[in-house]
Amino acid sequence: MSIKVRKTIRHLEETHLENGREVDPVHRVAFVGIVIENPYGSGYVEDLVTLADEVGEQIGELVGPACVELLGTEVEAFGKVALVGVAGEVEHGSALIHNLRFGNVFRNAAGGTELLPAAEKVGLPGAPIDVPLKHKTDSKTRSHHQTVTLQVPGAPLPGEILVGCVAASAGRPLARLAVFGAETAGQ
Template structure:
């Protein structure tokens, strides 16, 4: 796996709605900009060899880094793959929609739910939102959130940005009723 760069973002929200956020709301993102393993090959029917060669390694690289960057217990998490213009959205999906990738983050976060995901194709500097949900119950509304990311020089046409996001809490100042109140 050829990695051009790794980007780490840590966001702290200290006030929301004009009120202090106690404790401070933290979100961390770690993204790797990698060479697309299928770039320049035309249509690749069988993606499995590339998945086997790269998905676990990228998951093992990113999962501990995002947990460490968060510096707190992970309560919400998500993932993203942004494919450069010479690739297919399926290339990003192939790397992140496999247990070989996701189980590294589930283990690091002590999570049991599926990771919410974003996949898209775009030019360098494209903005993408990583969806996050609670690590053990995807119906917990307070933890439904997203985090906007932009890496100015990525992805190049033959690259993929693979990113993980972790939050130490739900949305700051959340006050929606539990989903169970509507059932």
């Protein structure tokens, strides 16, 4: 099966100042997404895995390497997202992004080893969705726990799914929390 892409979205955000302080180096976040016709249609589908296995790598190739390229520097944190149009169900988006054939393309392009944190939901066109990011090789690195809010005006339409990848060049701007477990050390 070949997926039907209506739209490709590429977004790059650079943060130079945070709370009046310079961010050095500049914090970069890239998002690449595609709006596709929902391959599951609008009804209940019992077997979601077979189709996800069939199109997962194709979808991953369209968004994963492009996200890394758009970031333009080494990826330190990453995440993935599926926003399903209201004629579908959240499980349709989940099947597409919680599939190693999709995830491995992005993970390999980013040089990551950790599982990709994800967000998926059903929403109206233009609905916001919050995508969690974590460090690509150590999910316990607190400085890299961050959330990016995405919105694509006019997408997804009821019979579509927005699928994408998000990459960041660093942890949160001006991150300064203690390392994981520090609050219980010595107890």
